[in-house]
Amino acid sequence: MGRKPNPSDTPERSGLAAGMEENMKKAVAEMLVLFLLNEREMYIGEIPGELERRSGGAFHIVFPYSVIYRMVKFDYIEELKKRIAPDGRKRQYYGITENGREYLKELRGMFCQFSEGINTILSSGGEGNEQKEPSCKEIYEAGPQTVDMQSDEKMADDARSEQNYPDFPGELSKCLV
Numbered sequence: 001m002g003r004k005p006n007p008s009d010t011p012e013r014s015g016l017a018a019g020m021e022e023n024m025k026k027a028v029a030e031m032l033v034l035f036l037l038n039e040r041e042m043y044i045g046e047i048p049g050e051l052e053r054r055s056g057g058a059f060h061i062v063f064p065y066s067v068i069y070r071m072v073k074f075d076y077i078e079e080l081k082k083r084i085a086p087d088g089r090k091r092q093y094y095g096i097t098e099n100g101r102e103y104l105k106e107l108r109g110m111f112c113q114f115s116e117g118i119n120t121i122l123s124s125g126g127e128g129n130e131q132k133e134p135s136c137k138e139i140y141e142a143g144p145q146t147v148d149m150q151s152d153e154k155m156a157d158d159a160r161s162e163q164n165y166p167d168f169p170g171e172l173s174k175c176l177v
Contacts, residue, residue: 025059029067030076031107032059034100037077043091044068068094076100 036042036050044064052060061067071077077094085091096104 033067034096034104037096038104041080041093041095043085043093076103
């Protein structure tokens with residue numbers, strides 16, 4: 001039997017799309033921050049904007065400090081000498097360490113394996129399901145509105161030509177390990 005709700009617990013977001021989104025962001029935040037820092041040194045204030053810009057607005061974190069400080073603690077990134085940022089203010093910059101590069105490589109491999117498995121399941125249409133589910137690309141392009149079902153032939157063409165993966169902008173979509 002499942003766990004009974006405890007009124008003193010913080011409200012759970014399980015069962016809500018917002019809860020899933022929040023958990024997914026937490027799961028990939030370290031990987032994405034390491035990815036950016038592997039390209040160039042950055043200060044904390046530019047990381048959220050860069051993530052949002054490069055994800056086409058799909059990924060937004062408000063408070064990256066906990067991610068940064070946790071990765072400093074585990075020697076995945078390091079504080080660098082303060083310097084003047086493009087806005088003219090003196091800022092604390094961060095850079096990736098060799099441990100961080102190894103960790104990033106592990107995270108990317110794990111993420112690719114996991115997301116490919118999920119896409120395989122979702123593109124299977126569900127066993128015993130009479131209607132074909134929309135492809136990831138259709139869902140991504142449609143956004144929050146309803147996606148129309150397509151014919152089996154069109155779905156098969158999409159699966160072959162696009163491998164049912166959404167075309168996310170930038171290098172974040174590549175899973176080279």
